[in-house]
Amino acid sequence: MGAQIHNSATVLPKTRKLQRSSIRLSVKAVEDCLSKEGLDPEEIGIFINTGIFRDKHIGEPAIAALIHGDLSINCGSPFCFDLNNGGVGYINALEVCSNLIENGESKAGIVVSGDAIPRRIDRWVFPYSPAATAITLKKGPAESGFIEFFHKSFPEHADLQTSALRWDKPDFRKSNRHILKINQDKEYAQQCFESAKITLTEFFSNHKLSAADFDLLLYSHSPKQFGIKLKTWLRLPKDSYGKILDGGEIHTAGLGYSLSRAMTSSKFHQARNVLFIAVGSGIQVSLAWYRNLHQHE
Amino acid sequence: MNKSEDNKTYARFESLGRAIPGDILTTDQIMSQLKIPGKFKFELLTGIKSRNVCKPDEDSFTLAIKAAKDCIQRSSLKSADIEMIISCSITRYTEGHHQQYEPSMSFVIKQALGITDARSFDVSNACAGMFTGVLIAKSLIEQGVIKNCLVVSGEFISSLIHNAIRKIKTPTSNEFASLTVGDAGSALIMEATKDQDLAIQSHGFTSQTEYNRLCTAQPRPKFPGAAMKTKAKQIHDVSIKNSIPIIEEAMKSFGIKYSDIDFLIPHQTSRAAIISGAKTYSKYFKGSPGKILMNLQYNGNTASTSHFICLYDNLMKGIFKPDDRILGISYASGIVFGVIVFKINDLIKLHGSTNP
Known part of the structure; x- marks a missing residue:
C-alpha cells in the first residue's frame, strides 16, 4: 500500500x-x-x-x-x-x-x-x-494508505473543457496579446458525470464493491453540477462534499478542499475506506482508494 | 543477463527519438540584430554556431509528436503497448504560440498518437523536465505500477531569442542567456527489466529554492512567446559548486568512482560554462570521465530536451560501446539538481551503430 x-x-x-x-x-x-x-x-x-x-x-x-x-x-x-x-x-x-x-x-x-x-x-x-x-x-x-489508483479517459469529449493562454487579437485592440481563454461547454458537467459513472461502475465491478462499501466519498468541485449529479446517482448524504462557493467553483484545489473539511470534522478519521473521485478536462476520471488504519486495528 | 538476487524490477531505456525543426538560425544572424556597442564574441564563448528553430507550422506539440513517432518507430514496442505518457516541456505551444493548459499537453499528444488506453500527465520543471519524467517513470516501473512509459518533450523556445534581441542594450543584459536556446523535440521509452546491468540509477534529485529566482521566464507582453531573465554567472557558480556533493553522494550510492564514467552529459548551456564546470569536478574528484559530450555547436541549449538530444546525436555518430557508462547531470532553474547513470547497452542497436 x-x-x-x-x-x-x-x-x-x-x-x-x-x-x-x-x-x-x-x-x-x-x-x-x-x-x-x-x-x-x-x-x-x-x-x-x-x-x-x-x-x-x-x-x-x-x-x-x-x-x-x-x-x-x-x-x-x-x-x-x-x-x-x-x-x-x-x-x-x-x-x-x-x-x-x-x-x-x-x-x-x-x-x-x-x-x-x-x-x-x-x-x-x-x-x-x-x-x-x-x-x-x-x-x-x-x-493503510492508498490501496489503488484507477484512471479512465474519454477523448471524444476533449473539446468540452479547454483553457489556454492564446496569442490572439482581443476585440478591443488592433494587435495581438496573450489572452487567457477558458471555455466550458454546457454539456461538460453532464459528460463528466456520465464518464464518472462508467469509471466507477468498472472500478466497483473489478473489486466486487459498491459505493456503500466506502465510508467517505470526496469528489471534484468543478464542474459545478458534477457533484450534485454524482451525489444523486450514488444516493450520498447532503454533506458528503464541500460547499460550492459563491462566485464560482474551486478548480484543482476542490478535492483537497473537501478533504480538509472532512479532516476538520473528523469524518475522514472515522472512515475506514475513502474514495476520491476527480474529473477533469479530456474528459479524464481518476479514482483513489484510501484506507485509514484505526487505532483499535 | 545479471539477474537481481531478489527478483527486483528495474527500469531501463528501451528507445530514444528526436525531432529537429525545419529552420536554422545562426549566431551571426542574431548578433547582427543586436544593438550593443563593440564586438561581442558570443559564438566563441558559447560554442554555438547555429541552432534549429521552428518553421511557422511547427511548435511544441508538433516537435513532441515527431520525436515520439521516431522513438516508437525505433522501439520493439507498438504504440498500443504504451501504458503511460509524461510530457515534460516548459513550452506547451500549440498552433503557433498558444500555451496549452487544458486538456494537458500529454493528453493531446496521446490523442494524436492514438494511444487511447495510456495514462498521461504533464510535468514542468524548467530544463530538468525530462529528468523529472525519468525519475517518476523509473519509480512507477520499479514499483510495478506500469511496465513502460513514454517520456516526451517538445521545446519551441526560440521566441526567447527574438524577445531578448528587442531588449538587450548592453553585454551585461540579464537576457543574454536567452540567445543560447534552440528548438527540439525528444522522446524516450522506459520499460521494466529484471537485468540489473540495464538499470537506470538515479540520485540527488533536489531543489535548492533559495536560488529560485536566478532564472525566470514568463510571457512577454505585446510579443508572442516568453522572455527569460537569467543571472548567468550566479546560476553557473551555484550549480557547479552545489552539485559537487550531490555527484559525490551519487557515485558513493552507485558504488563507482567519478573516473569510472565513460561519458558525462551535462545540461548543454554554453561551452565555457561546461568546460569550467568539468575542470572544477576533475580537480575535486581527482580524475575525469572518459569524455564530456557537447552538441551545442549546431543545437544550442534545447532546454528540457538537451541531455537526450546530445545522447541521440552521439548515438547517431556511433561513438558508444554497449558497456559505456553515461552520467547525466541536470541543473535547472529552481535550482534543480539530479543525477542519472546508465549503460548504453541495447540503445546502440536502435541507432544502427556498428561499434563493437
Whole structure:
C-alpha cells in the first residue's frame, strides 16, 4: 500500500492580494498543513504543485520551487516540480508522491494545488473561486494508505473543457496579446458525470464493491453540477462534499478542499475506506482508494 | 543477463527519438540584430554556431509528436503497448504560440498518437523536465505500477531569442542567456527489466529554492512567446559548486568512482560554462570521465530536451560501446539538481551503430 495522509489544509482568500497570487495562497496552505504535529518538515523530500492558473503565467522555474522558496517554515531541500493534468492532476500527484515515498525516494511529501487570477486583466475571464490546498503524505504502516489508483479517459469529449493562454487579437485592440481563454461547454458537467459513472461502475465491478462499501466519498468541485449529479446517482448524504462557493467553483484545489473539511470534522478519521473521485478536462476520471488504519486495528 | 538476487524490477531505456525543426538560425544572424556597442564574441564563448528553430507550422506539440513517432518507430514496442505518457516541456505551444493548459499537453499528444488506453500527465520543471519524467517513470516501473512509459518533450523556445534581441542594450543584459536556446523535440521509452546491468540509477534529485529566482521566464507582453531573465554567472557558480556533493553522494550510492564514467552529459548551456564546470569536478574528484559530450555547436541549449538530444546525436555518430557508462547531470532553474547513470547497452542497436 501507499503512503498515509498526515494532514490537509485549504486556504480561501479573504483579500484581493491573495486572490491574485496562487503562489501566496499555496504558501499559506502549505504552512497551515505543516502546522500539525507529527511530521518533521525536514523529512519532506517531494514537493509537487498541481495548480494551473498561476501568477503572471510564469513558465519557469516550477511553481513548486517558488512556493517552497517563500515558506517561512524550514522545509529542507525537497525535489520540487509541477504536475499538471487539469482537474485530475491532484490525484495523479497523490499517486506519484505516494509511489516515490514507497520507492524510498523520500520519507514524506507534499502535494499543493492552487489557482488564482493570474493577471489583473484575467479577472474578467477567470471563472473559478481562487483557492489553494495542501496535503502531506508520509510513510505509514503497510496495512493503510492508498490501496489503488484507477484512471479512465474519454477523448471524444476533449473539446468540452479547454483553457489556454492564446496569442490572439482581443476585440478591443488592433494587435495581438496573450489572452487567457477558458471555455466550458454546457454539456461538460453532464459528460463528466456520465464518464464518472462508467469509471466507477468498472472500478466497483473489478473489486466486487459498491459505493456503500466506502465510508467517505470526496469528489471534484468543478464542474459545478458534477457533484450534485454524482451525489444523486450514488444516493450520498447532503454533506458528503464541500460547499460550492459563491462566485464560482474551486478548480484543482476542490478535492483537497473537501478533504480538509472532512479532516476538520473528523469524518475522514472515522472512515475506514475513502474514495476520491476527480474529473477533469479530456474528459479524464481518476479514482483513489484510501484506507485509514484505526487505532483499535 | 545479471539477474537481481531478489527478483527486483528495474527500469531501463528501451528507445530514444528526436525531432529537429525545419529552420536554422545562426549566431551571426542574431548578433547582427543586436544593438550593443563593440564586438561581442558570443559564438566563441558559447560554442554555438547555429541552432534549429521552428518553421511557422511547427511548435511544441508538433516537435513532441515527431520525436515520439521516431522513438516508437525505433522501439520493439507498438504504440498500443504504451501504458503511460509524461510530457515534460516548459513550452506547451500549440498552433503557433498558444500555451496549452487544458486538456494537458500529454493528453493531446496521446490523442494524436492514438494511444487511447495510456495514462498521461504533464510535468514542468524548467530544463530538468525530462529528468523529472525519468525519475517518476523509473519509480512507477520499479514499483510495478506500469511496465513502460513514454517520456516526451517538445521545446519551441526560440521566441526567447527574438524577445531578448528587442531588449538587450548592453553585454551585461540579464537576457543574454536567452540567445543560447534552440528548438527540439525528444522522446524516450522506459520499460521494466529484471537485468540489473540495464538499470537506470538515479540520485540527488533536489531543489535548492533559495536560488529560485536566478532564472525566470514568463510571457512577454505585446510579443508572442516568453522572455527569460537569467543571472548567468550566479546560476553557473551555484550549480557547479552545489552539485559537487550531490555527484559525490551519487557515485558513493552507485558504488563507482567519478573516473569510472565513460561519458558525462551535462545540461548543454554554453561551452565555457561546461568546460569550467568539468575542470572544477576533475580537480575535486581527482580524475575525469572518459569524455564530456557537447552538441551545442549546431543545437544550442534545447532546454528540457538537451541531455537526450546530445545522447541521440552521439548515438547517431556511433561513438558508444554497449558497456559505456553515461552520467547525466541536470541543473535547472529552481535550482534543480539530479543525477542519472546508465549503460548504453541495447540503445546502440536502435541507432544502427556498428561499434563493437
